[in-house]
Amino acid sequence: MTRKNIKRTLEIDEIIKLYLEGTSTTEIAKLSNVSPRYIRMILSDYNIEKRPFGNWKRQYKLNEDYFKTWSKNMAYILGFFIADGFIANDIQTVGFAQKEKYILEQIRDELGSNQPLYQNKQTGVYMLYLNSKVMKNDLMEIYGITPNKSLEVKFPYVPDMYLSHFIRGYFDGDGNINSRGYVVSFVGGSLDFMVALENHLKTRGFEVNLAKKENHIRLYMSGRKTIKEFYDWIYHDKGLYLKRKFEAFPDQNLDTETLQNAKLKKTKQAVAERKKAFIDEYRKSYCIHQACETAGIALGTYYTWLKRDKSFSEEFYKILTKGQLSNQ
Template identity: 85%
Template sequence: MAYILGFFIADGFISNDFQTIGFAQKEKYILEQIRDELGSNQPLYQNKQTGVYMLYLNSKVMKNDLMEIHGVTPNKSLDIKFPYVPEVYLNHFIRGYFDGDGNIYSRGYLVSFVGGSLDFMTVLEHHLKARGFDVYLTKKEKHIRLYMSGRKTIKEFYDWIYHDKGLYLKRKFEAFPDKNMDAETLQNAKLKRTKQAVAARKKAFIDEYRKSYCVHQACETVGITLGTYFRWLKQDKQFSEEFYQIKKE
């Protein structure tokens, strides 16, 4: 249930006018598993244009529980609060939210979450930091993103969210690297800190950003954290000018 709640906060919705809640997801099987866990035999519907499957559940009890116990509203994407989840179930809740609104990047050592509620994302950041994860929160327009990176960090995150797993999205589970390795044997990358090495990384970052227009892809390519990127932006005038010049192009 903790997983389903996290998944619902990411990919679910509540009807304003009817006693209905629903889930939307491209992977059909995960909605079938959620439906079975909730004891429903409701058929799934597919949007033929987008390929997204929909699971609608007509339940006044579920709708009231989500709204009154967990504080979920029809406008949840912007105002959702982080619900109370007992510590023993927190990894399942965050795995559910990750399966809906999280991502692991192709090279395997960068994980992100996205949300529209600053309150929710700030508490998520707090919980992950309390587990010892080094995370960075960024806000751009209406979207808040949270990132963590590093080979050892990502393996430790994997070990935590998939511990005693029940429901999970296979696509994201399979994207994690180092599944059979002990996190204690891994190390996050240690980069050379000479002036020449740092200058080379800054140049590589600018070159990658010029191609992809994606800060997160540039960080991943160069092997730096978002914290390093923000420090460069704040402390290096030349780097800052080159970066913002690209944004204007």
Template identity: 45%
Template sequence: MRKKKCTMSIPKIIERFQSGMSSKEIALQANVTARYINSVLQQNNVARQPHSSWLRRYSVNEDYFKTWSASMAYVLGFFAADGCLPKNLQMVSFSQKDPKILEDIREELQSTHPIKTNPRTGVHLLNISSKIMKEDLIQLHGMTPKKSTSLEFPYVPEEYFSHFVRGFFDGDGNINFEKRTVSFVGGSQTFMEHLKKKLERYSFEPFIVSKEKYHRLFLSGRKTVHNFGQWIYKDKNLYIVRKHIEFNREKMPPDQLKDRPFKVNKSAIKARKLELLYHYNLNGDLPVACKSANIGINTFYRWLKNDGEFQFKFNSISSEK
């Protein structure tokens, strides 16, 4: 078997161990085994601490996810997007390119754990050692160690739903002010479909475009984007400042805002065609697919007549049914 190449220098390994990281944590970052890390520490006469004593260096409110609040809903939404539960470690991990929001979350969790940076990716990491917190995320909120493609939508009290969505948006969302679109991306089709249905209850008109292993949920239109921003930032507490600034670029009075029809936006039309095909492939029922994609049957037949690529894709799906 080919040996793994260590991606971390020996001085760096020693430094991270002495700062409180476990051998397993260092091994994951260095692309080697914990056994190799322990061997390096032993060869360099690094003083070893009693088993698990390093965990007590840092503190955290381990019961944080037991009680609902606006801030807890945000952190849960953020974790659903950018969080991780390492399978073999009693740890809760947050990652983000923006270190400021991790600092805010750390303060909210009453944590003293350090925020570290992955030297290869530049992504900032907040790793919190807590068996209780990990178990609460799994048992109370349905999070799993491998949640990217199988995450179920958690129960969120209605009064905190906008905060949860803001957290998820800050983790896996984007706003394109010039194109007047808001989008979310996720690997779990179940989660994205549920989010779509929930947002529809708030009079938004989201649509999903699926490609390979990822599903993108879009909100489109000048008025829609403005209203969405007003909704998620009402009574805001935690949030990423640069994303909030993008929503504030709108200078037109709210009563004058209008959504452009989809027909003037080629990319939006393409996205709607893909959404219809997605729903048709899902259930094989054209009227149901049109209803799910919010597309009139006459519009469908016009696309079928005038768009050869759309016709080919639709017929390919039909032939498999």
């Protein structure tokens, strides 16, 4: 019977696959949050023939110098990595994690690798592990990405011609599109990165709002015309992209000259849709600021609705009361 360890972060089959592919027990132990001795015990339990100590060789291809040369796909992958990638602390490994398998397969192919993906059976998330000292050093030394990137990462230098691809990559990892409320949002833990992203977007004429929470920062844009212009910019001459988010954008075939942000905000149907978006989000998160962001409204608009719209007020307080009772 396999020994149990509640700290282990990789499944047994993932550990065995990594070992059979040439990864050392020390590296697997770091990835699994256990000791090398524990990894060797698992291998013995499953009768896996062990290699001589210190014997390792790369079994899978990889263009280790990929991040040394700019291209639209490299910019996309770099942005995607800052959102959904990780750098191991004590071993020469970088990786990506995503629920949608195909985008990791496309990234893997672009990196010139035939490394198989692994799936966490508990979360359903797919992972791409790449063992490369060169690639790890490039990401850290050229682009300033550290193992604690979620809180510390700074916006790297990106040539202007590749900026839309970089932001599309970051959007596919840590962005969201609410087509009903005409809101695009980004989330991150590094204030430096999010302020720089805000400045880049403002430089290109987008009206951006930045909201700081206790443990994260949200950046969002709203308005029918604004969202269409953002769509046109990040998907122009696109290479890699996440289909789900691309297809979620409204008004894809309309000319931006026919759209107006202000007109949408004043129509009764649009206001009703925003109120519904607010209520739906508040029912999920019990967070007024998050609901305002999802609906694409200012906090003052929420207070106005609460004061002047009886049905909105009743629905809001019904959810609030339910939440309070469930916490008792």
